[in-house]
Amino acid sequence: MRLGLVFLALAVVTGCGRGHSAPPATVVDTPAVQARLESLHGRPTLLVFWATWCKPCVAEIPELVSLHRESPSGLQIVAVSLDYFLSGEKTEAIVADFLRQNPVPYEQLVYVGSQDGILIPFDLSGTIPYAILYDAAGVAMRRFEGQTPAADIRAALAASPGD
Secondary structure (H helix, E strand, O other): OHHHHHHHHHHHHHOHHHOOOOOOOEEEOHHHHHHHHHHOOOOOEEEEEEOOOOHHHHHOHHHHHHHHHHOHHHOEEEEEEOOHHHHHHHHHHHHHHHHHHOOOOOEEEEEOOOHHHHHOOOOOOOOOOEEEEEOOOOOEEEEEEOOOOHHHHHHHHHHOOOO
16 A cells, blocks of 8 residues: 555656656767667667757657657657757756656657767767658668658658568
């Protein structure tokens, strides 16, 4: 009984019972982002790089939420916040506050590290939002620079030879 009350209290405090709460963001470095991608092999994955201060990034969130809910071809979405580049040590709190106010159902990672540490391994242009669509085998099949309509992602998935 006591354990049940503890779980109920945790659900209320963390918002687990609301159905629209955001999963907590996880602070990561580049190897952790790469490991997360590897763990998702078997499903197509959209890796989205964004920041809370980026208006086009925030504007595309509703389409990403729709894609997540629809899950075309089993699509998994993982978003990587790059707020650390401007916010430093405050980043985790800034992203957590943003996600409390704007809950999203897909996975959120908060990158903490150097710009080159993430730009080079993922061959990023430095422009956000920026997304990489991986096929189920983990191969990058398409890159999207700037705000990308969900229809473009659906079309890329539909054109994938593995589907």
